Amino acid sequence: MLFHFSSVTRQYTEQSFLMDVFSFGFAGVDIFFVISGFIISYTTICLPTGLANLKTYLLKRIVRVYAIYWLVIACFLFLQLTFPSQYKTPFPLDLGNLAATVLLLPGHIMLNGVSWTLTHEIFFYLCFSVIFFIPSRKTFLACTSTIVIFLLIIYSFGLHPPDSNVLFDLLFFPMNIEFGLGVIAAMVFGYLPERLCMPLIVAGATMFFFFAAHQQNNPLADPGSFQRVVMFGIPPFLMVAGLCRLELKGNVGGSGFLWSLGNASYSLYLLHLPVVVVVVKYSDFFINSPLIYNLVLVSASGALVLFSMWFYRKVERPLTRMLSQLIVKRVSASTIS
Secondary structure: OHHHHHHHHHHHOOOOOHHHOOHHHHHHHHHHHHHHHHHHHHHHOOOOOOHHHHHHHHHHHHHHHHHHHHHHHHHHHHHHHHOOOOOOOOOOOOHHHHHHHHHOOOOOOOOOOOHHHHHHHHHHHHHHHHHHHOOOHHHHHHHHHHHHHHHHHHHHOOOOOOOOOHHHHHHOOOOHHHHHHHHHHHHHHHHOOHHHHHHHHHHHHHHHHHHHHOOOOOHHHOOOOHHHHHHHOHHHHHHHHHHHHHHHOOOOOOOHHHHHHHHOHHHHHHHHHHHHHHHHHHHHHHOOOHHHHHHHHHHHHHHHHHHHHHHHHHHHHHHHHHHHHHHHHHHHHHHHO
């Protein structure tokens, strides 16, 4: 969110947001991909194999990603149709692109600028579903590690295949490596010696902030950049593995606010960008003072966080719980019958 405040300010105004200190914030997506790979592996790895469990897994993933996404997209589409002069995006309202956007198909033209990441999230879920056909988790880890190492090697030597079509690009997207790193972290972190945890965390954090400090005016923000994976994918892999190993011993805590913010992260992710664009444009139009401009944007970021927390408690959590419970009941009923 803070990165988007910074980048949108640079794009539409001659001002800067907090001296562009959050210009490295695009790396939040890299952290998100590593954590996604970790969480889905950690919560699914011990489930029994078989089609029934695969069906439940896929339906729950669909609810988790699409339910709130569809609600938010419907709101943004309504705003574009109702206030075309104030809320206009380059989104063509033809049936084909609308269907591609709703389903998060590869290559869709975005109504919400963050939805490209969700396409890769869905792709990862589909790839991960093969675990329900592999009895041995060690075999799955070996396969995942082999794929990650293979991709690292081919990209390191510039051997990646040339761009060809949307599906091919999706398959060989460099940031897919980060999902694999998350899977590996989930399957090995419990075996890490405790004495290695802090060195891993410190090494990961040092690498991350070193690269963050040296990425100004560098095209690392390009999602197709393999250098970005190395610089901002490997550090969170090290930090996640170390932190989660410490958490097993109860050595990692957090405040109630941070827990709430973490819970509301998906709502904040989906809601923030269109609001950021509107706030930046109108603030620049009415405010000439850089100090007041930054104060307004900081206040808007705080308001977005609080609204996202409210939205999570009142909308996202009740809706996803209701749909998930409905899925479990129907799958159980169909299994029994």
